[in-house]
Amino acid sequence: MGYGDVQMIDENGNRVDGRKAGDIRPIEIEMGVVPVADGSASMRWGTNYVIASVYGPMEAHPRKIQRQERAVLDVRYNMAPFSTTDRFRPGFNRRSREISKVTADALESVVLLELYPRSKIRVEIEVICAEAGTRCVGLTAASLALADAGIPMTDMVVSVASGKINGVVVCDLNKEEDNYGAADLPMGVLPNTGELVFLQMDGDLSPSEFQEAWDYNMEAALKIHELMKEAIANKYGGGQ
């Protein structure tokens, strides 16, 4: 039996965790979880648990990274050694560098960096428990932490992945679907404008499947955006 033969969705459209094709996993968001940070947020997304914290703006060091006309975003994505069933070797690796880079690129699209010349804004994303889609959880949590830190942004960033399992396009892949599925399409979306700031794809999707995954992601992003608003209102109240 090969990877593609693992049955992960039944004839009624129920996935291994009982969700339907367009459902997302349960999400819990908490703001201000790291008191020493300028802004922070935690996200439980299915079994994923990610904490993002933001420090700054601060003077950019080393000086060679300073930009005279804008701030730089220093994003560090890291998985804790105990975040996976097999021990994850601590420290930076090629995957974490790549995710840090794409997360920084996505966030740079919304953060008004030109307001803070020569500065650095440090974003730390720590994966405490990993299931699947940690880059999406990390990016979304980082966007919340930036807002919590009072960093000006044109919009929030919501990230979610859809993919294909057993020939069916489904939203928000879990671990089994991510491991044994045929394709994965993580996207970062600006919920107020529908603009895209981040897109990657693993595997093969036909144009119609791609469109279906795209639609799932866009729809899920709006739902997650509402959850983000609720979490912020829980922390800071509905108004003065």
Next chain:
Amino acid sequence: MSNSGASDGRTLAASGSLVIPGDKISSDTSGQLGHGVIKVNDELIATKLGYLVEKSGEVSILPVHTAYFPRPGDLVVGYIEGMRSNIWFIDLNAPFNAILPMSLAPMKIEYGGTRDAMDVGTTILCRVQEVDEAHSSVVTMKGMGLRKVNSGFVDTIPPHLVGTISSGSNAIIQQLKDASNCRIILGANGRIWVDGEPEGIRIVRDALAYARDNQHSTELAAGIASQLANGNGE
């Protein structure tokens, strides 16, 4: 976030409501743009997480968190963080250190004598003299009341609370002065110098701790007033 403020049919969020980055505030762009608001495609968009404020035709956001950025004229409490032969580097609780040139120090100093005059760790009251586009700032200690701080205690509150604590007819800072009988100077950078009897300093510290813990409460002033009334800050 709240969309209940459609008083004129164009306002999408009510004054005082919580908004997050990207929220559409209004389709009426005739007013002045204040802090945390930008105009995009004939709509006003929030760029900060905070409370919407509409005042005298200006729309702005009172952020829930913000970093201190020096502005000329700000009275601030700074720490000496380093020096060269003719300048000091001052930590102002801002992203960048300010500089204090020897010529703007309150005493006469020979070239090379900066450390003897004010060493690393010294607390000073100073005023921001100039700030350039890249946020480099110069502070001065020439002016009434600007000097080295040799006594008392320095506490810190988030910079966005400075306005709340210092403004209003019955300002919190005045209540603290009355209750503690201390001399209190509130820096625009969120640092507060308190000088007086130890009991008075304790009252102020407790009240400021309360302010930090309840910084997003709408009843902050009333809470501090009741804390001061019920046992002088205990």
